[in-house]
Amino acid sequence: MDYSSDEESDISESEIVEYKEKPYEQLKTGKYKVKGTNGTLRCPFCAGKKKQDYRYKDLLQHASGVAKGSANRSAKQKANHLALAKYLETDLASESDQAPRAVEPKPVTRTQEQDDLFVWPWTGIITNIVTEQKNGNDLGDSAYWLKKFSKHKPLEVHTFWNDMDQTALAIVRFNNDWTGFMNATAFEKAFEADRHSKKEWNVQKQHPGSNIYGWVARADDYISEGPVGEYLRKTGELKTISDIVEAAKQDRNTIVANLANEIDLKNENLDELQYKYNEKSMSLSRMLEEKDKLHHAFYEETRKMQRLARDHVQRILGEQEKLNYELDSKRKELDNWSKELNKREALTEREKQKLDDEKKKGLKDMLSGRTNIGLKRMGELDEKPFLNTCKQRFSLEEANVQAYTLVSLWQENLKKPEWHPFKIVEVEGETLEIINEEDEKLQKLKQEWGDEIYMAVTKSLKEINEYNPSGRYTVFELWNFKEGRKATLKEVIQYILKNMKTLKRKR
Template sequence: MGIIANIVMEPKDRESMLDSGYWLKRFARYKPLEVHIFCDEHTSAAQAIVMFNYDWNGFMNATEFEKSFETDHRGKKDWNAQKRHPGSNIYGWCARADDNDTEGPIGEYIRKEGKLRTISDLVQEAAQNKNLIVENLANKIDLTNENLDELQYKYNEKNLSLSRMLEEKDRLHYAFVEETRMMQRNSRENIRRILEEQENLSHELEIKKKKIDIWSKELNKREALTERERQKLDEDRRKNEQRNNSLQLASLEQKKADENVLRLVEEQKREKEEALKKILKLKEELDAKQKLEMEIADLKGKLQVMKHLGDADDAAVQKKMEEMNDELKEKMEDLGALEDLNTTLITKERQSNDELQEARKELIQGFQDLLGARTNIGIKRMGEIDVKPFQNACKQKYSPDEAEVQAMTQCSSWQELLKDPNWHPFKIINVGGTPEEIIIEEDEKVKKLKEMGDEIYLAVITALKELNEYNPSGRYVISELWNFKEGRKATLKEAIAYSVGNITKLKRRRT
């Protein structure tokens, strides 16, 4: 701390002399931190404390500050000698022990904010600080070595994990290629079979048309018979004409149905081939992306190891790290390009999936008459409660007429409850590392269902699970192509094959 005494202020300069910024600027060469001014309201003189850094540099600056005043004979000794008649000059010196014991605002501030120390105290404190710094640095070096060992272990672990992932990826890719080839063979076989059946049906239709023409010619030859026979022949002719017209209409309908089936088959084949090509391309891009990610992870691991092992001042190490950073930057740019391409492919794949879903909806809507619930392939209303368990339960409690009404009422009540999105009696558990949703048995409505019997409980919970799986957001019943024989959702290929079979049976019944 430096002390400035006898600050004489003229009325015009009073405001500027009381500003600490003025004194900071005036003594800027000694690098003061701040200036505190103590003004006596009864006199025009003031005193100030100049604060310096609490280190050796601050001590040197304070000493230079004191010498500048002593050179001009305005140091502490001069102040004590001229204290009664100081004049207008200011005096300055470094604060010491005797200033610490003085009365007045200067002494109070020094005792409050200052700390009285000797040179030996400063030296000892510096030595202690130095030892503390050395100890902290040693601890940091030990901690860095531990972190380096941990990073090396993680790097080895990740490297082993990546190797296993590559092996698993190759195995899955091989299985995927084999499954794709099998699907293509099955698709070609189904198309060949459909075309053969269509050709056989057309041939049978032509044979029947020829037979009808022969019968018509024979009827025309017998016009010379009796009136009764003629009337009978006329009646037979009308019947044959009606039958012929029916066959022609059936032929036209068969032709249209065959064209629709062939178009659907061709569209399905084309869409499947495009989807397979997109999937294969997406797999290739995904493999390239995974390879890039592994290379980036490997480069990052190597950079971390070199940062901890290498000497920061070694030019060779610095050059190698710069090369690796450039390579890492290039890999990151390649990864960004692959991610953009991957996003584009995923968007196209989603469009293809949307088109397949639209085709599935059209198939459900157009073949309602052909696909029934009592066949292997049919339409199932997902989320609709089976009323039979309610009918069976109500028949045991009510008369036949009332039982039917009660069953429909209870079933409708639970069907409405299924539409409520606030009723979601599911919880998620981990089974073998895979999250699964199960029914919360403690739910009040679930308990009520159990009280109504196992059949009703199973019917309502089955419908609830179907809604949760097929329409969790809307919570309303939707129609779905269903394989009743295997208890699963039917594929487009199965539905088309079954539709073609039904068209063939319908044609045979008409002929």
């Protein structure tokens, strides 16, 4: 049964020793399981941890470490682990003798080899290699020997030549662990089985024949003269099996101790992380609760705002309907006023037109005939330039017809609103509208009929554009024919008074 931190409230530091008796009794009665079905040990108070496969020593160290843990540990955690330490020391002390022990491999089969000095890393020697090719293979090539002894898993092979007798030596390197030693031993035994070991080499080396000999390098090879001895001293060292075993034990013990310390640190870190996780969980729960409150408050406020907005919209719609009714009433009233105003305006315009017609008729009669002051149709073409040009090109009778035709044609052109041969320019900061001399129709007129007719047409264009640009028809204007300009009102009145006196004298 796993332990839950929520079963009881926490305790104070002063109650730890007293409280430990309760979980200790629960451990003894089996409420909390320490020993698993497969014989492994576990901490029932650290449920959920990945590390739940302890040795007796490691679990005791874990329990003692937590019991004396940092301030981040709760008092109840310390008390529970203190009870676990007591349970291990009192009730599971027999488990300490059953802790698994590392079994050292038996590196040699002969006891005398325990004190032999071997070259380490494990090294084999092959001698009496004849440099001639055998079955197409170059015996001096290291790849050949790696392949030949591949079942012993050599790491590399180095060859040394003897130019005097055309033979070679080979150094075979094996892995530096116990597996490498076993492979080196098997390498040596293979030569012993063929009676080509170092013992036979020492006997036969004066007349060795063509067979190769091999063995595992030892002290005599290490201190020997020549390239092999130099190579062995450069790349290896002498060690006994006992030395290697003892060094391995020390290394293992060091590694185990380091791992045990690291495990304790990891466990303590895990406990701290668990504590922080619990804090974060509680904080998250509070945040979620606060979020729910805020969400509820937001929902209520939203409903309130929607209700107020709905009431506001209804009030606006009511006011809008009232305004629409008032607007319709005002619109009808304005329509009636507009109709009445239009009627009165039409009457006023008709009376005004009659008055204007009458005035144009006290003036036309008074200013008619050959006078200096009179009425001129602004925009009306002067026929004289047309007649003068046509007389130069045609007979007298035909010239009159051509001149009349041209005047009629161009007078109609002047009335067309779509023809507007003007352009906008800026002169001394002032915007002016002038004749566009590049207009296609004007250019054609100038080319066909000359400058005199061209000037007459452009003059009428300017007058229409000045006096009636929208209507494009001729209008009357008081004109001073003597000076070729618009007559002033003073000039007109003086002229009329003068004529009236003349008429009176004649009468």
